Amino acid sequence: MNMNQNKSKEIMLRSHACFPGGVNSPVRSFRSVGGTPIVFSHGKGKHLYDVDGNCFVDFCSSWGPLILGYSHPNVVSAIQEQAAKAITFGAPSELEVKLAEKIKQFIPQIDLLRFVNSGTEATMSAVRAARAATGKNKFVKFEGCYHGHADQFLVKAGSGLATLGNPSSAGVPEGTTQDTLTAIYNSEESIREIFAQYGNEIAAVIVEPVAANMGLILPKPNYLNFLRKVTKEHGAVLIFDEVMTGFRLAKGGCAEVFGVEPDLWTFGKIIGGGLPAAAYGGKKEIMSHIAPLGRAYQAGTLSGNPLAMAAGLAMLNEIEKINIFNLLEEKGKLLDKIVQQHLGNLIEKNKLCYTRIGSFFCFFFGTNQLPQNFEDVAKTEMSTFNKVYHAWLENGIYLGPSGYEVGFLSACIEEEDMTKLVEVIIEVVKH
Numbered sequence: 001m002n003m004n005q006n007k008s009k010e011i012m013l014r015s016h017a018c019f020p021g022g023v024n025s026p027v028r029s030f031r032s033v034g035g036t037p038i039v040f041s042h043g044k045g046k047h048l049y050d051v052d053g054n055c056f057v058d059f060c061s062s063w064g065p066l067i068l069g070y071s072h073p074n075v076v077s078a079i080q081e082q083a084a085k086a087i088t089f090g091a092p093s094e095l096e097v098k099l100a101e102k103i104k105q106f107i108p109q110i111d112l113l114r115f116v117n118s119g120t121e122a123t124m125s126a127v128r129a130a131r132a133a134t135g136k137n138k139f140v141k142f143e144g145c146y147h148g149h150a151d152q153f154l155v156k157a158g159s160g161l162a163t164l165g166n167p168s169s170a171g172v173p174e175g176t177t178q179d180t181l182t183a184i185y186n187s188e189e190s191i192r193e194i195f196a197q198y199g200n201e202i203a204a205v206i207v208e209p210v211a212a213n214m215g216l217i218l219p220k221p222n223y224l225n226f227l228r229k230v231t232k233e234h235g236a237v238l239i240f241d242e243v244m245t246g247f248r249l250a251k252g253g254c255a256e257v258f259g260v261e262p263d264l265w266t267f268g269k270i271i272g273g274g275l276p277a278a279a280y281g282g283k284k285e286i287m288s289h290i291a292p293l294g295r296a297y298q299a300g301t302l303s304g305n306p307l308a309m310a311a312g313l314a315m316l317n318e319i320e321k322i323n324i325f326n327l328l329e330e331k332g333k334l335l336d337k338i339v340q341q342h343l344g345n346l347i348e349k350n351k352l353c354y355t356r357i358g359s360f361f362c363f364f365f366g367t368n369q370l371p372q373n374f375e376d377v378a379k380t381e382m383s384t385f386n387k388v389y390h391a392w393l394e395n396g397i398y399l400g401p402s403g404y405e406v407g408f409l410s411a412c413i414e415e416e417d418m419t420k421l422v423e424v425i426i427e428v429v430k431h
């Protein structure tokens with residue numbers, strides 16, 4: 001690498017003495033792409049700066065929350081003003097009600113919701129609510145969909161058939177994953193098999209309605225309708241995990257985009273404005289099982305904390321004001337055009353595939369077909385992605401450091417940034 005990383009390297013050395021692998025979340029370690037992680041110092045708009053003075057155009061958005069770019073003035077001032085008043089109460093505040101009302105205004109089908117501090121908490125609590133409401137234990141997830149790091153989600157599929165879950169992480173006892181059933185994304189057959197075998201025991205199906213943790217995979221036409229139908233027939237709760245897609249794809253989320261309404265939703269990232277906040281919610285019949293209304297316990301010292309609520313509220317107010325969903329779709333269409341212009345040739349030669357929905361985009365290398373599930377993604381050329389990744393860094397472009405991650409467009413990204421993103425790919429892939 002030609003880029004100066006002296007200070008990053010020095011800090012990472014110290015970091016290794018503090019944290020497992022030098023990081024507080026594994027993908028940040030650069031294990032997947034190789035090299036030394038970039039240690040950042042600050043960001044402004046579309047730009048991210050590291051401790052060595054390198055500047056990057058940001059296509060990661062801190063994995064989604066920073067849809068308005070870094071340090072948006074209204075979000076910053078909302079945080080500053082609230083911090084001077086109170087950072088946490090551990091008691092009700094009007095701010096949490098205001099943010100909940102705003103979320104319900106965006107997605108009116110949500111009757112009740114509960115704020116938590118991370119996407120992981122949201123998904124694990126949503127499954128608990130579904131289990132409490134149905135009195136059943138098993139739930140279905142899809143291979144390659146990520147729902148956070150709670151024990152019950154850390155399961156790999158078997159041979160793609162209806163398999164009882166085996167833990168895919170050390171430290172997760174089989175007992176905690178024995179009720180996790182794993183299906184193949186976009187496969188009706190695998191869902192049919194699971195329901196044929198365990199239909200009466202299934203409390204919930206949890207799905208990323210747009211899968212954005214195995215690269216980017218869109219649901220096949222009518223696939224979400226199919227899930228809706230099957231879950232309804234079997235009295236199972238359908239959970240849309242919109243931690244990624246919520247407040248990014250459309251005002252009403254994936255229910256609006258695909259015309260399918262789940263029973264429960266989970267959100268994170270954008271609703272905290274970059275601070276730790278997440279939520280789960282949906283139908284009153286289900287959510288009223290949550291304590292203190294019901295017997296399903298779920299709590300949090302910092303849940304609904306005023307700082308995160310203020311940031312989230314400022315964020316949602318802003319994205320509504322500037323009609324961000326149209327703005328990002330315009331930027332996305334521009335990216336499609338740039339990709340077609342510059343990469344059309346390489347795409348025709350089967351060197352790569354490109355896909356996008358709204359402000360999510362993804363390149364898959366060494367394939368002429370867009371992956372439809374996790375197995376397809378695993379067959380793509382991650383080694384080429386890794387080369388492209390380092391070329392992006394050298395050219396001042398930052399994305400999440402793994403070929404299994406998506407790219408994010410923020411409101412600040414401009415045509416010249418997208419052109420650069422694409423031109424770097426040509427340089428690497430044509431050789």
Ligand code: PMP
Pocket residue numbers: 063117118119120121123146147148149208213241242243244268269278
């Ligand atoms: N669900 C989805 C769809 C996610 O993408 C993520 C994290 N990227 C999570 C849940 C977990 O969220 P967190 O990292 O905040 O626990």
